[in-house]
């Protein structure tokens with residue numbers, strides 16, 4: 001690791017630590033540091049093992065590389081000012097994604113699917129198995145976007161659709177397409193950015209009233225939505241769907 005990368009990582013960890021401390025307090029910061037150093041409780045270790053197996057199975061099936069945990073501290077060239085509010089890359093659980101799609105009672109072919117914080121594109125490959133009007137992924141880490149583009153094209157070679165757009169950008173700046181939209185969030189950022197996204201997507205809805213649904217998986221900061229005019233439509237194990245109250 002070069003000196004420059006070490007300095008970049010340390011600076012990232014320091015900024016992230018100040019954010020975690022402000023949001024959750026000292027105890028949570030210490031617990032996270034311990035976990036980062038490899039001290040995991042049994043429950044977390046079991047979850048990690050099961051996740052690694054599910055990742056490997058998905059990637060074997062599609063020939064992709066969507067799995068693993070990638071910390072933002074190790075990534076170069078993150079665009080915008082929000083790196084310290086972003087969470088590590090972990091890919092969507094395929095079983096949960098299918099459960100979400102089976103539960104939502106929506107005419108999917110009318111909806112654009114937009115993954116804000118698409119990482120290496122797991123959810124895009126999953127969405128490609130449903131009849132969405134269009135599919136778009138956005139991530140602020142250029143190397144993740146490159147990986148997602150590659151994964152989408154590898155999956156297309158297996159027969160999935162290839163008309164998927166993946167762009168480098170900050171979720172708080174992304175301009176939603178017109179027409180019905182399903183915005184997908186797999187716990188990508190902290191409360192600060194969740195609130196900005198909640199307001200930003202709401203503003204898009206206000207300027208063009210069409211069906212806009214947020215699917216928020218692992219919805220730790222759901223309050224940021226409900227406190228600014230979003231309401232619960234339905235929920236399942238570890239996820240919620242919300243829409244805007246007119």
Ligand SMILES: C[S@@+](CC[C@H](N)C(=O)[O-])C[C@H]1O[C@@H](n2cnc3c(N)ncnc32)[C@H](O)[C@@H]1O
Pocket residue numbers: 082085086087088089090091092115116117118119120121122123138139140141144169170171172185186187188189193
């Ligand atoms: C938990 S991963 C989700 C990956 C993907 N959505 C999936 O379901 O497989 C969170 C992703 O959000 C991205 N992210 C975090 N903050 C972001 C921001 N402000 N703008 C764009 N992407 C962001 C990270 O780079 C990371 O790839």
